[in-house]
Amino acid sequence: MTSIPDADSASAPAASGRLARLGLSPLVLFTTLAFLVTVDTRMISPLLPVMAESLGTSVSAIGLAVTAYMLPYGFCQLLYGPLADRFGGIRVVRVAALGFGAGTFAMGWASTVLVLDALRFVTGVFAAAVIPLTLVHIGESVPYAERQGAIGRYVAVVSVAQSVSAALGGTIAQLVSWRGLFVAVGAASMVPAALFYLEPSRSPAAPGQGRASRYALVLRRPTAPLLYALVGFEGLFLWGGFTYVGALAVARFGLSPIRVGFLLALYGVATLVAGVLLRRVRRVVPEGVLAAAGGVLKGGAYFLMIPRGPIALYAIALLMLGLGYVALHTTLQTRATVALFAFCLFLGGSVGAAIFGPLVDHGWHRLFLAICGTSLVAIGAVVVPLLGRAPGA
Numbered sequence: 399m400t401s402i403p404d405a406d407s408a409s410a411p412a413a414s415g416r417l418a419r420l421g422l423s424p425l426v427l428f429t430t431l432a433f434l435v436t437v438d439t440r441m442i443s444p445l446l447p448v449m450a451e452s453l454g455t456s457v458s459a460i461g462l463a464v465t466a467y468m469l470p471y472g473f474c475q476l477l478y479g480p481l482a483d484r485f486g487g488i489r490v491v492r493v494a495a496l497g498f499g500a501g502t503f504a505m506g507w508a509s510t511v512l513v514l515d516a517l518r519f520v521t522g523v524f525a526a527a528v529i530p531l532t533l534v535h536i537g538e539s540v541p542y543a544e545r546q547g548a549i550g551r552y553v554a555v556v557s558v559a560q561s562v563s564a565a566l567g568g569t570i571a572q573l574v575s576w577r578g579l580f581v582a583v584g585a586a587s588m589v590p591a592a593l594f595y596l597e598p599s600r601s602p603a604a605p606g607q608g609r610a611s612r613y614a615l616v617l618r619r620p621t622a623p624l625l626y627a628l629v630g631f632e633g634l635f636l637w638g639g640f641t642y643v644g645a646l647a648v649a650r651f652g653l654s655p656i657r658v659g660f661l662l663a664l665y666g667v668a669t670l671v672a673g674v675l676l677r678r679v680r681r682v683v684p685e686g687v688l689a690a691a692g693g694v695l696k697g698g699a700y701f702l703m704i705p706r707g708p709i710a711l712y713a714i715a716l717l718m719l720g721l722g723y724v725a726l727h728t729t730l731q732t733r734a735t736v737a738l739f740a741f742c743l744f745l746g747g748s749v750g751a752a753i754f755g756p757l758v759d760h761g762w763h764r765l766f767l768a769i770c771g772t773s774l775v776a777i778g779a780v781v782v783p784l785l786g787r788a789p790g791a
Contacts, residue, residue: 416596424488424597425539425548427590428532429555431495434587435525436559438502439467440666441567441583444644444659445576449514452576457645458755459511464641465748466515467522472744474526475737479534487531487538489599494531495591497524503584506577529556530736557673561666564644568659576655621733621784628777628784629730629739630746635777636696636723637743638750639770640665642758643703643716649763651709664713668720676724685729686782692726693778695719700771704764726778 417423442449442464450460481490501521508514532552540548570579644658653661680688699719703712731739757766 417593420593420596422593424535424594425532425552427593427597428491428528428535429552430590431491431498431528431587432532432552433555433559434583434590435498435528436556437563437566438498438521438525438583439471440560440563441579443641444564444568444655444662445571445579446642446645447648448571448655449576453508453511453514455511456755456759457642458759460514461641461645461751461755461758462511463514463518464751467518467525468637468744468748468751469522470519471522471526472741472748474523475530475740475744478527478530479737482531482534486599487535488594488597491527491531492591492594494524494527495587495594497521498528499584499587499591501584502580502587505580505584508577526740529740533736553673557666557670561663561670564662564666565656565659568655568657568662571659572655624780624784625730625733626738626742628781629734630742631773631777632727632730633743633746634750635746635770635773636719636727636750637747638752638754639700639766640719641747641751642754642766645758646703646763646767647709647712650706651712661709661713662716664716665720665723668717669724672721672724673728676728688725689729689781690778692722692724692729693775693781695722695725697771697773697775697778698722700767700774704767704771722774726774726781729781 417427446457446460450457453460478490478494498521501517501524505514505517505521508517536548536552567576567579570576570582644662647653647658647661683691695718699715699722702715702718705711754766754770757763
């Protein structure tokens, strides 16, 4: 995924002070925040129709809130590394966690689409800090021999969040309200945010090569422009398209928020299962075959949604989408740096959410699905020759 700073057993700082006396560590707080940020990012998809009805607007207008969130989320991935280098990761995440919690909490009182978009923009700015700073903290504080296990536990928590977010969002939105859902996530985020203030700040690491210089070196690699362009297009057609998959299910099957939430949760379940099995699959399936299969599965999933078939067909498509996501997405991710990868992925997703919304509003569902399906199959095909080169090439 990326190079992570080294920490050996002698230099790895343990949890200290009042936080340690509570039996907690910064890594527990980072992981908790990552869970909440992932839920916040994914839970909005089944809520688009009910939010649009509540605010008296269209689904595409609410979909722009996804763009308003993803755009700063992607851009700010490039900023938090240098900020952590300058001020220290704990200091930066304290502010970011409070900003994320406050922005999410305030969503409960959004009275217009403009206010909604502004709050999602602010929330995206602060949410962007959590995942890169978590990985940096693992690299700085966990001894190398234990690091893979720490990253594995962190990834498992994020995968669970992806699996439950849609179902959780749909359930709370129907039983309470969509506003109550954001208030709950925002309030929950304030707990780890406050606890970070019990952890002593550490001096930032000695300055080394600037991150801007490192990004420039990465982008000079011959394959880098194509690689990061493909990541951006994957975000555009996968995340941009997925934004409206729940709204399409509501329009087609008349589902309640709970039912559409559990339907979309199938995607998360498939990603979780595929993630667990990926290591075994990778031993017997070549990287290029896996990437091509991922493109076919994701594209085929969108094609399967085109006919007005039974809801079971839609469910199968969501399972295919999750399996294909792990197969292709992880292949791209292993050759990219975290910050640039996230920047391109979420930039593409923000553009996709903006351009596909009007197609959904006008009822051009089949066109929207066909565009996403064709493009994702093509991305999988283009990735295959790219994999024939060394990762650093």
